[in-house]
Structure formats: structure tokens, C-alpha cells
Amino acid sequence: METKIILSEQDMPTQWYNIAADMPGELFPPLGPAGSPLEPAQLESVFPHGIIEQEVSRERWIPIPEEVRSVLFRWRPTPLRRAHALERHLGYGGMIFYKDESVSPAGSHKPNSAVPQAYYNMLEGVKRLTTETGAGQWGSALSFACAQFGLGCRVFMVGVSYDQKPARKTMMELWGGTCVRSPSQETAAGRRAIRDFPGTPGSLGIAISEAVEAAVTSRDVKTRYALGSVLNHVLLHQTIIGLEAKKQCDLAGVTPDVVIGCVGGGSNFAGLAFPFAADKIAGVPMEIIPVEPKACPTMTRGTYTYDYGDTAGLTPLLAMHTLGHRFIPPPIHAGGLRYHGVSPLISHGIDTGLFTPRAHDQVSAYEAAMLWARSEGTLPAPETSHAIAAVVDRVRQAQKEGKCPTILFNYSGHGLMDLAGYEKYLRGDLTPYAPSDHDLSRYMAGMENLPPLARNLP
Amino acid sequence: METKIILSEQDMPTQWYNIAADMPGELFPPLGPAGSPLEPAQLESVFPHGIIEQEVSRERWIPIPEEVRSVLFRWRPTPLRRAHALERHLGYGGMIFYKDESVSPAGSHKPNSAVPQAYYNMLEGVKRLTTETGAGQWGSALSFACAQFGLGCRVFMVGVSYDQKPARKTMMELWGGTCVRSPSQETAAGRRAIRDFPGTPGSLGIAISEAVEAAVTSRDVKTRYALGSVLNHVLLHQTIIGLEAKKQCDLAGVTPDVVIGCVGGGSNFAGLAFPFAADKIAGVPMEIIPVEPKACPTMTRGTYTYDYGDTAGLTPLLAMHTLGHRFIPPPIHAGGLRYHGVSPLISHGIDTGLFTPRAHDQVSAYEAAMLWARSEGTLPAPETSHAIAAVVDRVRQAQKEGKCPTILFNYSGHGLMDLAGYEKYLRGDLTPYAPSDHDLSRYMAGMENLPPLARNLP
Numbered sequence: 001m002e003t004k005i006i007l008s009e010q011d012m013p014t015q016w017y018n019i020a021a022d023m024p025g026e027l028f029p030p031l032g033p034a035g036s037p038l039e040p041a042q043l044e045s046v047f048p049h050g051i052i053e054q055e056v057s058r059e060r061w062i063p064i065p066e067e068v069r070s071v072l073f074r075w076r077p078t079p080l081r082r083a084h085a086l087e088r089h090l091g092y093g094g095m096i097f098y099k100d101e102s103v104s105p106a107g108s109h110k111p112n113s114a115v116p117q118a119y120y121n122m123l124e125g126v127k128r129l130t131t132e133t134g135a136g137q138w139g140s141a142l143s144f145a146c147a148q149f150g151l152g153c154r155v156f157m158v159g160v161s162y163d164q165k166p167a168r169k170t171m172m173e174l175w176g177g178t179c180v181r182s183p184s185q186e187t188a189a190g191r192r193a194i195r196d197f198p199g200t201p202g203s204l205g206i207a208i209s210e211a212v213e214a215a216v217t218s219r220d221v222k223t224r225y226a227l228g229s230v231l232n233h234v235l236l237h238q239t240i241i242g243l244e245a246k247k248q249c250d251l252a253g254v255t256p257d258v259v260i261g262c263v264g265g266g267s268n269f270a271g272l273a274f275p276f277a278a279d280k281i282a283g284v285p286m287e288i289i290p291v292e293p294k295a296c297p298t299m300t301r302g303t304y305t306y307d308y309g310d311t312a313g314l315t316p317l318l319a320m321h322t323l324g325h326r327f328i329p330p331p332i333h334a335g336g337l338r339y340h341g342v343s344p345l346i347s348h349g350i351d352t353g354l355f356t357p358r359a360h361d362q363v364s365a366y367e368a369a370m371l372w373a374r375s376e377g378t379l380p381a382p383e384t385s386h387a388i389a390a391v392v393d394r395v396r397q398a399q400k401e402g403k404c405p406t407i408l409f410n411y412s413g414h415g416l417m418d419l420a421g422y423e424k425y426l427r428g429d430l431t432p433y434a435p436s437d438h439d440l441s442r443y444m445a446g447m448e449n450l451p452p453l454a455r456n457l458p
Numbered sequence: 459m460e461t462k463i464i465l466s467e468q469d470m471p472t473q474w475y476n477i478a479a480d481m482p483g484e485l486f487p488p489l490g491p492a493g494s495p496l497e498p499a500q501l502e503s504v505f506p507h508g509i510i511e512q513e514v515s516r517e518r519w520i521p522i523p524e525e526v527r528s529v530l531f532r533w534r535p536t537p538l539r540r541a542h543a544l545e546r547h548l549g550y551g552g553m554i555f556y557k558d559e560s561v562s563p564a565g566s567h568k569p570n571s572a573v574p575q576a577y578y579n580m581l582e583g584v585k586r587l588t589t590e591t592g593a594g595q596w597g598s599a600l601s602f603a604c605a606q607f608g609l610g611c612r613v614f615m616v617g618v619s620y621d622q623k624p625a626r627k628t629m630m631e632l633w634g635g636t637c638v639r640s641p642s643q644e645t646a647a648g649r650r651a652i653r654d655f656p657g658t659p660g661s662l663g664i665a666i667s668e669a670v671e672a673a674v675t676s677r678d679v680k681t682r683y684a685l686g687s688v689l690n691h692v693l694l695h696q697t698i699i700g701l702e703a704k705k706q707c708d709l710a711g712v713t714p715d716v717v718i719g720c721v722g723g724g725s726n727f728a729g730l731a732f733p734f735a736a737d738k739i740a741g742v743p744m745e746i747i748p749v750e751p752k753a754c755p756t757m758t759r760g761t762y763t764y765d766y767g768d769t770a771g772l773t774p775l776l777a778m779h780t781l782g783h784r785f786i787p788p789p790i791h792a793g794g795l796r797y798h799g800v801s802p803l804i805s806h807g808i809d810t811g812l813f814t815p816r817a818h819d820q821v822s823a824y825e826a827a828m829l830w831a832r833s834e835g836t837l838p839a840p841e842t843s844h845a846i847a848a849v850v851d852r853v854r855q856a857q858k859e860g861k862c863p864t865i866l867f868n869y870s871g872h873g874l875m876d877l878a879g880y881e882k883y884l885r886g887d888l889t890p891y892a893p894s895d896h897d898l899s900r901y902m903a904g905m906e907n908l909p910p911l912a913r914n915l916p
Contacts, residue, residue: 002531006464006466008460070461073460073462074834074835081532105837107874144835170877170881174828174832174837174884175831175835377532377563378563379563379632416625419628419629423625426628
């Protein structure tokens with residue numbers, strides 16, 4: 001078997017896979033401000049129609065426009081690689097594969113959704129997009145995508161990541177975007193966050209509030225908002241990852257027993273996992289593991305309920321595993337995983353037993369990254385390192401059980417923009433972080449006023 | 459035609475191409491300290507036998523060991539890509555292709571030689587390698603390669619780059635290497651440089667002196683030195699680039715009319731160009747352009763003569779285009795191009811009309827990089843940006859002439875580790891730098907005591 005399984009451009013998928021068509025049970029709809037199911041038209045000041053249609057669609061297959069495919073061809077199909085050196089290093093008798101999404105211009109899977117989002121906005125005459133970004137992966141991906149279709153791009157970057165990773169700001173500017181530290185003085189939501197949480201490191205929830213507000217209050221040019229994760233349409237765009245990976249597994253003659261991805265809002269995990277989850281829904285046995293940081297344990301310690309997607313409560317209410325929309329995660333380096341909730345589709349999958357989440361702390365994630373760097377030879381992003389920690393953990397478990405499952409994970413991005421985090425790890429300056437029960441319950445206070453999930457009622 | 463032309467692993471070359479077998483005219487031999495041709499045995503304290511044999515070989519084809527190929531497979535064969543977006547941006551009717559060497563773990567072409575060098579040293583029981591590095595590309599590549607074969611690695615990094623690019627040091631340490639700012643207090647050569655050139659930004663010449671001295675004076679474990687460019691064996695290892703590119707051009711049904719690469723010592727240029735130069739030697743018309751920075755104009759303003767490869771004069775004398783081994787280039791961001799000389803094989807090629815060098819300053823290189831970032835969407839290394847500046851320049855020339863030559867260049871590395879340089883460019887803080895004739899002549903003083911090239915004698 002070759003070290004990497006490469007598809008030709010003709011083999012790149014022509015349709016995205018919409019798991020909403022196949023999900024077991026009924027999905028809880030998003031709710032509007034009055035607590036009743038959201039009408040698609042209520043989203044029109046935020047998103048273009050092309051995106052809203054995808055958000056609410058129940059069609060199984062949705063075509064990828066040619067203009068989008070022609071940009072994706074720059075780096076797609078991405079390689080499926082076998083981690084021979086890691087297998088040897090762990091003394092593992094089974095096979096470990098990874099889908100390498102780090103090969104995109106922005107260095108992660110994020111352009112897979114940034115490109116179609118910029119495209120659909122351009123089609124409808126939008127001139128500028130606003131967005132949030134955690135570690136900067138999404139903000140730089142959207143800047144890149146906007147440059148491809150002639151749109152402006154304004155990015156609100158979570159304060160702690162803005163300070164940790166100044167190179168990401170430069171990257172956005174090179175592609176013509178602008179980058180603002182969040183919380184900022186530019187928006188009411190930002191000013192309120194600065195007042196309510198003095199000295200806050202910022203959070204994705206706050207940055208989303210700022211970006212949504214900046215879009216809907218913009219008066220100079222037609223401006224819309226773009227989200228990098230959580231929502232159905234974003235996860236839909238990312239399924240190109242898993243669709244390619246399935247073809248590549250077929251070419252290699254293997255079937256993964258375990259599928260792993262790290263989760264902030266859930267886009268890279270879903271992108272790889274959903275096409276495989278379709279087989280699991282159809283009866284193929286498979287273990288599908290979303291991995292989160294212990295510092296932000298949404299899936300493993302959060303509540304499944306309706307909550308806002310942002311701190312200021314500007315978004316619709318989404319049914320999700322959440323720590324409460326006012327939760328501000330500790331300043332871990334995996335800025336892309338610092339989100340208080342998780343995608344409704346993934347939450348539903350956890351609730352129905354499709355996915356079995358795990359959590360790892362950032363120190364064990366950097367340990368796994370070091371092991372990876374010295375065996376496989378590349379430097380993973382701090383987010384991706386959480387997935388690698390779960391792979392190593394799952395291998396150890398298999399070795400104890402005397403089994404050799406085939407493992408597939410999403411190598412969602414490279415860590416070349418976060419070597420400062422590695423430097424701290426090498427110096428022993430990183431803490432594992434895990435909030436106490438008391439911390440978590442404090443942020444959940446007030447959540448009882450939000451509408452409960454119908455199914456949770458007695 | 460697909461956007462990228464991909465070879466399968468079976469199509470990766472099994473032999474390197476040694477241009478010394480085909481070079482027109484006679485090559486000037488390296489000279490030992492006494493001024494007589496160097497005996498291979500005189501290199502034994504510096505290099506292992508496997509490397510020395512390759513350095514002096516006149517065999518046309520040299521086999522690539524399987525153990526080396528199995529590491530190269532992690533990222534090779536690399537893609538040949540068509541720069542459609544740049545063509546459109548320039549309104550160019552011709553085709554522009556680039557060989558993408560940025561996809562390696564260290565982010566450049568450098569591992570192509572680091573891996574075999576670490577391998578041959580390992581075979582002969584060497585336990586540690588020392589080396590120099592400019593921008594850090596070579597030092598990190600060698601650290602990566604040493605990690606693959608269980609060797610230690612000690613890197614002397616040119617001071618100005620060490621200060622500009624701290625992430626490179628972290629990268630080397632992640633792979634188990636150590637990195638020392640050069641000039642250092644660790645070696646006599648370093649102490650002398652600090653004394654003779656107070657406040658010096660350092661140079662590759664000084665760092666080479668330090669690394670060679672550290673290898674030959676090492677007493678604890680068997681230590682040898684590894685060079686990242688200039689010498690025949692390094693350029694030999696890099697020919698895998700051009701051999702792949704030729705196969706890919708054949709697959710695409712194109713023949714390049716113009717081949718371009720940036721030059722410090724010359725390894726990435728030679729790697730792409732030598733296999734094509736073989737065709738030019740055989741009579742195929744072709745323009746082959748090595749590109750250097752105006753701040754360090756070795757090929758366009760230097761003298762073709764015998765000179766030392768390092769500042770302290772520890773190396774053999776090499777016949778090369780040189781600015782004098784005491785020349786310290788201005789602190790441009792393209793640290794990999796700050797070398798006073800150029801490979802003897804390339805110098806010979808220039809002298810015999812095979813190669814026609816050009817020079818660009820760093821501001822025009824960053825301008826070309828910006829144009830590339832906003833069209834093709836990736837961020838090139840400052841070194842690579844010099845090649846892109848030459849591509850843009852050559853396209854403008856072709857447009858004036860009403861011609862459409864097919865252009866091929868080496869995208870030798872990505873710029874993700876040098877966003878601080880881009881940041882300075884965006885702020886307008888970079889200067890073009892070009893030494894005056896007086897500056898250059900000052901450094902050449904004393905060179906008349908070195909042996910002249912026989913062919914230069916009346």
C-alpha cells in the first residue's frame with residue numbers, strides 16, 4: 001500500500017452530503033426570539049438565500065457549484081495518508097489513517113466552507129462579509145475565499161488568540177481582510193462584554209455577537225455574516241472531506257472501525273464523520289469519536305438544551321450540548337475549540353448514540369503532538385493535537401484489549417502558526433485547565449429561562 | 459488540463475541525476491589548503507564516505523537508497539501545479555507551471571538532501587550532525603531528517619534570521635535539534651567574527667565556519683558536518699525535483715521554454731534546472747534563469763574565481779562566482795539567499811552560457827509575493843518570492859515581445875514562518891538594499907592572494 005492515497009481531480013465529489021436527510025429521530029428546529037420555530041426569512045439580514053436554503057434543506061445530496069469546485073481544485077482532493085511511523089512508534093498492529101486537510105492555502109479544512117460561503121454571497125451582490133475567528137483558521141480562510149470572489153472581509157478575532165498568534169492577522173491582511181481584536185469598542189456587544197467581563201480573554205461567543213451586529217448594522221455596503229462552524233450549511237460544505245475519504249478507503253481496500261475528529265463547533269469532525277455516519281445509521285458497526293478539550297467540555301459535561309449561539313443572544317436558539325452562552329473558556333492554545341456549544345446536528349447524533357465524545361486536556365494534546373512530530377514529522381495545530389491524543393488513547397485501549405481496529409482521523413490543520421504554543425509546552429509553561437463543577441454551574445445560572453427541549457419534558 | 463499534475467509513488471525517481479557527467483568543458487577541481495587539488499580523503503573528518511563519493515562522482519545516475527525513498531514518500535512526489543490564477547491576473551496568454559516543494563514537513567525543498575545526508579551518516583555510525591542555517595529552512599529540515607534516523611543535530615543559525623524568525627528555533631527543537639545564534643561564543647570562528655565584525659547580523663559564511671569547526675573538534679560522540687547547498691552532492695539530491703517535473707511536463711504534454719529558480723547557494727534552482735539543463739546541453743533551446751537578491755549579487759556582480767565556502771577559510775577552495783568570503787550581506791528577509799558565493803556547478807553553467815542570471819530586490823520580491831497571495835492564494839517564502847518576481851518580469855517581457863513562452867519555476871518553500879517579514883512589507887518598513895561598487899570592492903580586497911582559475915590566466 002502506498003503511504004498516501006491520492007484522488008484525481010475528476011474524483012472530487014460533485015455533491016455535498018446532507019446528513020439531516022438520514023438522521024434518526026426528529027431534529028429540534030431552531031427557535032426565533034419569541035420561542036417559536038424560526039422562519040427562514042428571519043435570517044435574511046444575516047445570510048444570503050443560497051445559504052439559508054442549505055441551512056434548512058432536507059435533501060440528501062446538494063450540488064457543489066463549478067465555480068466553487070474550481071477554487072477547491074487548488075488543493076483538493078486532499079491526500080489520505082497512512083501514519084506508518086506513528087504505528088511503529090506505538091507498536092500498534094492495526095492501521096492508522098488520516099485525512100490531511102492541512103494542505104489548503106490557509107492551512108486547515110476551513111476554506112472548504114469559506115469558499116462556497118463567499119461564492120453564494122457574491123452571487124447575491126454582497127460586497128463584504130463579517131465573521132468571528134478563534135485561533136484564526138476560519139478568519140484567514142474566509143479572507144482567502146473573499147479575495148477569490150472580490151469581497152471585503154472583516155474578522156473579529158478572540159482576544160487571547162489575537163495576542164497569541166499575531167501572524168494570523170498578517171495572513172488575513174495579505175488576503176485583503178481586516179482583523180479586529182474582540183471584544184472591541186466597535187460594537188455594542190463588544191462594549192458590553194468589556195464592561196461585564198473586565199480583562200476577559202474573549203470567546204467565540206462574544207466574537208460571534210460582534211460580527212453579527214457589525215453585519216446587520218452595516219450601512220455603507222451590502223454586508224452579510226459568515227459563520228465558520230456549528231450551523232448545518234457549514235457542516236454540509238465540510239462533508240467533502242469524508243466523501244473523499246470514503247473513496248480513498250475503498251481504493252485502499254480498508255474500512256475504518258473508529259473515526260475521530262476534534263470538536264469546537266464541530267465542522268471538521270462532521271466533515272469527516274458524517275459520510276461514515278451514514279453507513280452507521282444504515283447498520284455498519286463503527287465507533288465515531290468527537291474529541292473536545294477538557295477546558296471546554298461541552299459534549300462531556302454540558303447540558304443538551306436550547307441556547308444561544310453567541311454571548312449577547314443575537315442568534316436564534318439552537319438545540320445543543322452547551323455550557324451556557326456566557327461561558328468563557330480558559331485561554332488554551334486550541335482557540336478553535338473554545339466554544340460554549342456544539343453543532344445541533346452533532347448534539348443530536350450524541351443524543352441518539354451515533355457519536356461517543358471524549359475529552360483531553362491541552363498538555364496531553366501537546367504530548368501527543370510531540371510524539372507525532374518526532375514520528376510522522378509534521379507539526380499539527382493545537383486543535384488537531386486533541387484528535388491525535390484521542391488516537392493515541394484509543395490505540396492504548398485496543399492494545400489492552402488485544403484488538404487492532406482500523407483508525408481514521410481528521411488532520412484538520414497544521415501548527416506552523418502556533419509555534420509559540422509549542423515553545424511554551426517545551427518550557428513547561430502550559431497548564432491542563434479543567435473547570436470545576438462550581439465554575440460550570442455558575443455559567444449555567446439563568447439558563448432555566450430558556451425554552452426546554454420538548455423531548456426532555458416528562 | 460487539471461490544475462495539478464500528480465505522480466504516483468511508483469513514479470518517484472529511483473536515481474538522482476549527476477550533471478557533472480554532462481557539463482560542457484572541464485570543471486575546476488576544489489583545492490586543498492596548499493592550493494593543490496583536494497584529495498577525497500581530506501574530507502573524511504567532515505563528511506562520511508557515502509557523501510564524499512557522491513561529491514566527486516562523475517557517474518550520470520546514482521541510485522536513491524530505499525530507506526531514503528521511504529521517508530521521501532511522506533510528501534513526494536510533489537505536485538506540479540499550473541498557476542491559472544496568476545496567468546489571469548497578469549493577462550498572460552502563455553502557461554505558468556510551478557513545482558511545489560513547500561509541501562514537505564519542514565516547508566521547503568531542503569529535506570530532499572537532509573534525508574539522504576542523515577541516512578549516509580547514520581550508516582557510518584555518526585551520532586550527531588552540525589550545520590549552519592540561514593532563514594532556518596535547512597536547519598529545520600536537517601533536524602527533521604536526523605529525527606528519522608536517530609541522530610542528534612546542532613544548528614548554527616545566522617543571527618539576523620534567528621532574531622527575525624524565532625519559530626524556526628522552536629521547530630528544530632520539536633524535532634530534537636538544538637539551535638545556536640551565530641556568531642556564537644562556542645567556536646573560535648564565532649568568537650573571531652564577533653571580535654572582527656562587532657554587531658554583525660551574521661552570515662551563512664560565518665555560520666558554516668562555526669558548524670565545520672564544531673564538527674571537527676567534537677570529542678564526545680562521532681560528529682560530522684552537513685551542508686545544505688553549494689556542493690555537488692547536495693545539488694545531486696535535489697535533482698529529484700526536476701526529474702519529477704520532467705515526467706509531469708510529459709504527462710501534461712508541455713515543454714518549458716523558461717526555467718526559473720531562486721539562488722542562495724543554488725540547491726533549489728539546481729534541483730529543478732539540472733535535469734532540464736541536460737536537454738539544453740543536448741541541443742534543446744531553453745532559457746534557464748537563476749535569480750538572486752540585489753542585496754547579495756553573487757552571480758550578476760561577483761567574480762568567478764577560487765574562494766572559500768566560509769568566512770574563516772576552513773573549507774576547501776571552490777571555483778565559484780563570489781563576492782568574497784568576508785562579504786556580509788545586508789539583513790534581508792530572504793535569509794536563505796544571503797550567501798557570498800554560488801555552487802561551483804552553477805558557476806560553471808553560467809560561465810558556459812547554460813544559465814542566465816538575474817537579480818531582484820526584496821521589495822519587488824514582496825510585491826510579487828502579494829500579487830501571488832491574492833491570485834494563487836498561498837504565501838511564498840521570501841526566497842521563493844524572488845523567483846516569482848523573475849516570473850512576473852519574464853511575463854512582462856514576453857508580453858512586450860508578443861510571445862507566450864511556457865514558464866516553469868520552483869516554488870521552493872512557503873512563507874508561513876516569515877509572516878513578520880510580510881508584516882514589515884505591509885507597513886512599508888522594508889528597504890530594497892543594493893550594495894555600492896565601493897562596498898563590493900572593499901570585501902574583495904585580499905582575494906588576489908587566492909589561486910586564480912587556470913582558464914582565467916592569459
